[in-house]
Amino acid sequence: MSRVDVRSRNNVVVVGQPHGPTVLLAHGFGCDQNLWRLVVPALAERFRVVLFDHVGAGKSDLSAWSPERYSTLDGYALDVLDICAELDLRDVVLVGHSVSAMIAVLAANRDRSRIAKLVLVTPSPCYVDDGDYRGGFSRADIDELLDSLDSNYLGWSATMAPVIMGNPDRPELGEELAESFCRTDPAIARTFAQVTFLSDNRDDLADVEVPTLVLQCAHDAIAPPSVGRFVTERIRGSELVTLDATGHCPQLSAPEATVAAVVAFAETGVR
Amino acid sequence: MRREAGDDLTGRDDEVPRPGTSDPAFSALLEDSAEDLYEHAPCGYLSTLMDGTIAKINTTLLGWLGHHRDDLVGRRRFVDLLTVGGRIYHETHIAPMLGMHGAIGGLALELRRADGSRLPVMVTSVVKTGPDGTAQLVRTTIFDARDRRAYERELLRARQEADRDRERVQKLATTLQRTLLPPRLSTVPGMDVAAYYHPASADEVGGDFYDLFPLAGGTWGFFLGDVSGKGAPAAAITSLTRYTLRAAAASDPDPITVLRVLNTVLHHEYNGTDPRFCTVLYGVLTPTADGCAIEMATGGHPPAALLRADGGAEFVDIPGGQLVGALPDAHFAGTRVRMSPGDTIMLYTDGLTEARTRGRVRHNEEELLEFLATVGPTTATGAVAAVTGLLRRFGEGVDDDTALLALSLPVGTARP
Amino acid sequence: MTDHLTVTTRPITGGTVLEFAGRLDAVTSPGALRTIGGLALHRGQRLVLDLTRLDFCDSSGISVLITARSTALAAEAALALVAVPRGLRGMLARTGLDAVFPIYPTLARLEESWVPRP
Numbered sequence: 001m002s003r004v005d006v007r008s009r010n011n012v013v014v015v016g017q018p019h020g021p022t023v024l025l026a027h028g029f030g031c032d033q034n035l036w037r038l039v040v041p042a043l044a045e046r047f048r049v050v051l052f053d054h055v056g057a058g059k060s061d062l063s064a065w066s067p068e069r070y071s072t073l074d075g076y077a078l079d080v081l082d083i084c085a086e087l088d089l090r091d092v093v094l095v096g097h098s099v100s101a102m103i104a105v106l107a108a109n110r111d112r113s114r115i116a117k118l119v120l121v122t123p124s125p126c127y128v129d130d131g132d133y134r135g136g137f138s139r140a141d142i143d144e145l146l147d148s149l150d151s152n153y154l155g156w157s158a159t160m161a162p163v164i165m166g167n168p169d170r171p172e173l174g175e176e177l178a179e180s181f182c183r184t185d186p187a188i189a190r191t192f193a194q195v196t197f198l199s200d201n202r203d204d205l206a207d208v209e210v211p212t213l214v215l216q217c218a219h220d221a222i223a224p225p226s227v228g229r230f231v232t233e234r235i236r237g238s239e240l241v242t243l244d245a246t247g248h249c250p251q252l253s254a255p256e257a258t259v260a261a262v263v264a265f266a267e268t269g270v271r
Numbered sequence: 272m273r274r275e276a277g278d279d280l281t282g283r284d285d286e287v288p289r290p291g292t293s294d295p296a297f298s299a300l301l302e303d304s305a306e307d308l309y310e311h312a313p314c315g316y317l318s319t320l321m322d323g324t325i326a327k328i329n330t331t332l333l334g335w336l337g338h339h340r341d342d343l344v345g346r347r348r349f350v351d352l353l354t355v356g357g358r359i360y361h362e363t364h365i366a367p368m369l370g371m372h373g374a375i376g377g378l379a380l381e382l383r384r385a386d387g388s389r390l391p392v393m394v395t396s397v398v399k400t401g402p403d404g405t406a407q408l409v410r411t412t413i414f415d416a417r418d419r420r421a422y423e424r425e426l427l428r429a430r431q432e433a434d435r436d437r438e439r440v441q442k443l444a445t446t447l448q449r450t451l452l453p454p455r456l457s458t459v460p461g462m463d464v465a466a467y468y469h470p471a472s473a474d475e476v477g478g479d480f481y482d483l484f485p486l487a488g489g490t491w492g493f494f495l496g497d498v499s500g501k502g503a504p505a506a507a508i509t510s511l512t513r514y515t516l517r518a519a520a521a522s523d524p525d526p527i528t529v530l531r532v533l534n535t536v537l538h539h540e541y542n543g544t545d546p547r548f549c550t551v552l553y554g555v556l557t558p559t560a561d562g563c564a565i566e567m568a569t570g571g572h573p574p575a576a577l578l579r580a581d582g583g584a585e586f587v588d589i590p591g592g593q594l595v596g597a598l599p600d601a602h603f604a605g606t607r608v609r610m611s612p613g614d615t616i617m618l619y620t621d622g623l624t625e626a627r628t629r630g631r632v633r634h635n636e637e638e639l640l641e642f643l644a645t646v647g648p649t650t651a652t653g654a655v656a657a658v659t660g661l662l663r664r665f666g667e668g669v670d671d672d673t674a675l676l677a678l679s680l681p682v683g684t685a686r687p
Numbered sequence: 688m689t690d691h692l693t694v695t696t697r698p699i700t701g702g703t704v705l706e707f708a709g710r711l712d713a714v715t716s717p718g719a720l721r722t723i724g725g726l727a728l729h730r731g732q733r734l735v736l737d738l739t740r741l742d743f744c745d746s747s748g749i750s751v752l753i754t755a756r757s758t759a760l761a762a763e764a765a766l767a768l769v770a771v772p773r774g775l776r777g778m779l780a781r782t783g784l785d786a787v788f789p790i791y792p793t794l795a796r797l798e799e800s801w802v803p804r805p
Binding site for chain 3: 501571573592598
Binding site for chain 1: 321356363
């Protein structure tokens with residue numbers, strides 16, 4: 001068995017307090033670890049902050065992707081645990097955004113030795129409506145998303161790529177970062193989209209045993225407040241914080257409030 | 272320079288207003304153009320607050336959407352105009368990109384019109400920042416992309432078709448390949464037999480072949496070889512070779528005679544400017560009281576390896592056998608081998624007909640023999656497993672077809 | 688190492704030398720075959736293939752050598768190989784083709800042994 005180089009596979013980046021409590025940030029579908037950039041400076045003042053890219057996203061090792069491992073969320077959860085093992089992380093506060101909220105749930109349920117707390121940012125255990133459950137989408141909606149990806153990725157493979165325009169207002173963003181940000185391999189992204197939006201992890205919520213914070217936005221087109229409430233009801237003893245923010249990415253639209261909620265939760269009851 | 276009236280020798284005055292700043296009618300056209308251009312531009316304009324709320328929208332876009340201004344401004348958000356798929360894409364990708372870069376362009380989206388129909392558009396957005404650098408608005412330009420989307424769908428369909436075609440070709444190649452190899456090796460009573468075939472490419476039929484088949488009087492024929500070239504021409508020769516060998520063996524199983532027949536057939540068939548030939552080992556196996564006897568002939572093929580019951584490994588050298596099909600009067604050579612319980616014989620192709628003339632030869636015959644010496648004593652199954660393991664360690668570097676055929680007499684199977 | 692083949696034709700006493708430089712494989716062999724097909728060989732002449740600068744030869748290359756030989760024989764000319772690289776030499780030996788190709792280590796050695804037919 002060849003040893004996997006987890007650090008380069010997942011482009012693992014560690015910043016902040018080397019001996020502080022560990023916060024592991026897992027990005028969601030459609031982007032990469034740079035999605036956290038507005039909250040990292042504040043978190044790094046108190047914690048050791050570990051960032052990474054899911055395989056297929058950002059600067060991860062694309063050659064490590066395989067349809068077998070990554071056709072379910074479990075493969076991604078194993079990657080999270082690999083990172084914990086590789087860095088020998090303990091008592092981790094695992095913060096998962098969007099689909100990574102469920103990846104975080106699966107990781108915490110699979111190995112209870114390393115993950116102490118979960119923060120689920122705009123989670124959804126199931127995006128598709130099912131009986132009385134309202135995930136917010138129909139199967140046809142998800143097919144439409146895959147279609148939408150196809151029409152955009154058709155562009156990506158040719159000259160009509162979505163243009164990332166120059167940003168004179170943010171000279172601090174290096175060109176390399178600008179280039180790599182949110183770039184995903186089209187084929188991988190399509191599979192990831194399928195896995196993300198067609199997974200049903202509602203039954204996994206009841207197995208969560210670690211303290212959990214659910215962080216949602218008041219106006220979220222992807223994970224409506226009712227879904228956040230559903231998650232909170234299913235995870236025993238979990239807390240729900242609803243930010244007065246718009247969109248699916250509070251770490252972008254309301255970074256201060258997001259940091260405040262994570263800090264308050266991470267620091268309660270921890271030695 | 273001003274001209275005085277009356278200087279004009281043509282006798283014509285400017286009757287038609289010419290473009291120029293001095294022309295009052297043209298100036299008037301320019302003066303109301305900013306507002307008019309915004310409202311009736313050939314593209315849609317949309318300004319949204321940072322939370323996505325629509326702040327301003329032009330008449331062109333309203334016309335496309337079939338909405339009234341009052342229904343949208345201050346009431347709806349940009350994502351509300353998108354299809355569900357576009358909305359997810361916007362929230363997970365576009366909005367973060369816009370936050371990061373302040374601008375994004377060339378996005379393919381679909382807008383929902385008031386009547387429920389869809390309008391394919393290309394979208395470009397720029398964040399407008401105030402003097403202090405804080406983001407104030409997102410300005411979005413929207414182009415009607417119906418024609419372009421139809422064109423893109425054609426492209427996408429063509430690509431999907433090309434993908435399917437490639438899959439079909441690979442499937443066809445695999446199927447054809449299978450017809451060139453025995454679907455299942457015959458079972459030889461009292462012997463262990465094993466074979467392996469690895470095509471170098473999924474798109475092309477390889478040139479390696481083997482077979483094991485019963486002959487009259489309880490004897491067995493077997494062969495393994497390698498045809499020059501790849502693809503369809505090689506497949507045709509492989510097919511011809513395989514059936515010629517089977518037919519020749521049925522008529523006279525003497526190995527040298529069989530190879531002569533094959534040589535004549537191949538040479539007649541391809542005596543043009545592009546000779547087609549093969550290397551082949553052909554053998555006849557006769558069970559004996561204490562094991563078996565093999566009569567074998569070679570047509571320029573690498574020697575078979577014998578893995579003895581005592582762990583030793585040796586080549587069955589047959590000097591003098593020439594390539595089959597290349598020369599009208601090719602010479603073939605044969606030999607006899609005795610096998611006892613515990614012995615294994617292995618025939619192989621290892622891409623040796625593709626010789627690198629300089630530098631390291633990847634795995635030459637000596638290296639193979641050294642390796643086999645570490646494997647024995649073994650069985651046909653064991654020997655094939657060991658060599659395929661070795662090949663796997665070469666990994667992607669193996670760029671030629673590989674075939675293996677092994678026969679062994681298990682220990683304690685001596686016939687009474 | 689080049690990815691292509693250069694074929695140089697030059698006359699020698701009583702025949703033609705073809706020098707193959709580079710790779711002789713499925714890609715380059717059709718061109719080499721065309722060159723051989725275009726040769727004007729006469730009875731009693733010799734066709735010499737100089738392989739000093741041949742880097743690679745696969746089964747398509749063997750086809751070229753065999754075609755060169757049949758072309759020469761058909762014209763009642765003689766074929767010789769010069770400076771056969773070691774790997775190719777092994778392949779010729781194993782396939783029994785070393786018995787049908789006269790092989791010389793250098794052009795000079797070939798010239799020494801050349802006896803023009805009357």
